[in-house]
Amino acid sequence: xxxxxxxxxxxxVQRNLIGEIVGRFExxxxxxxxxxxxxxxxxxxxKHYSEHExxxxxxxxxxxxxxxxxxxxxxxxxxxxxxxxxxxxxxNPLEAETxxxxxxxxxxxxxxxxxxxxxxxxxxxxxxLFFQENELHIYKKDVDNWLS
Ligand code: RTP
Ligand code: MG
Numbered sequence: 001x002x003x004x005x006x007x008x009x010x011x012x013v014q015r016n017l018i019g020e021i022v023g024r025f026e027x028x029x030x031x032x033x034x035x036x037x038x039x040x041x042x043x044x045x046x047k048h049y050s051e052h053e054x055x056x057x058x059x060x061x062x063x064x065x066x067x068x069x070x071x072x073x074x075x076x077x078x079x080x081x082x083x084x085x086x087x088x089x090x091x092n093p094l095e096a097e098t099x100x101x102x103x104x105x106x107x108x109x110x111x112x113x114x115x116x117x118x119x120x121x122x123x124x125x126x127x128x129l130f131f132q133e134n135e136l137h138i139y140k141k142d143v144d145n146w147l148s
Contacts (some may be wrong), residue, residue: 003033004081004117005126010068013037018071021101021114024087030077033137037069047129060110065133081123082117083114124141 008021026032040048045062052058075084089100093112096103104111117123127136 001076002078002080002120003076003127004084004123005130006073006075006084006117007115007130008071008073009065009113010070010114011110012105012113013069013071015105017105017113020105022071022073022093024101025075025084028077028083028087030044030080030083031141032073033046033076033138034074034131035071035073036131036135038130039069040066040067048126064110070089073128074131074136081117081120085118088114088116089124090138 006025012018012021020089021034042062045065049058049061049065052061069077077083087101088147089096089106090104091102091112092109093102093106093107096106101114102112107142117126
């Protein structure tokens with residue numbers, strides 16, 4: 001089963017959007033296999049966004065992502081990498097469709113609410129960067145057994 005790395009960025013944590021965002025992925029039908037609130041070190045931020053090193057927005061991006069707690073998550077499901085990117089919407093919230101996370105809650109590109117892996121390679125790389133193996137959980141969901 002495919003896994004992706006999603007991260008609720010500092011702006012969304014400050015704006016009390018963790019529950020709203022987690023709820024969307026739960027309702028969609030994906031499974032949360034790991035999650036933690038964390039403050040990212042500059043070193044980890046630079047590794048995570050290394051593909052953007054040297055770009056005009058790179059320094060601002062690293063400053064922003066380290067500016068407060070983020071909520072890091074690993075989600076599992078069929079084609080979850082592509083599906084999550086669709087649910088997030090385009091990078092610039094102005095271009096993101098209404099109904100997407102960035103389209104509904106974001107205003108500007110440099111505070112765009114959520115990160116999501118953009119390929120299988122990035123997902124693997126980012127999951128390894130942020131989570132230890134023992135922080136990821138394999139379990140079955142069976143609602144009926146938990147009602148009474
Ligand atoms: P992310 O990596 O955060 O999920 O976002 P993304 O794939 O949609 O966009 P990406 O091209 O990877 O850019 C990473 C983050 O850098 C900021 N950015 N600013 N000013 C700009 O032109 C610009 N372009 C990108 C955004 O915050 C974006 O999420
Ligand atoms: Mg990206």
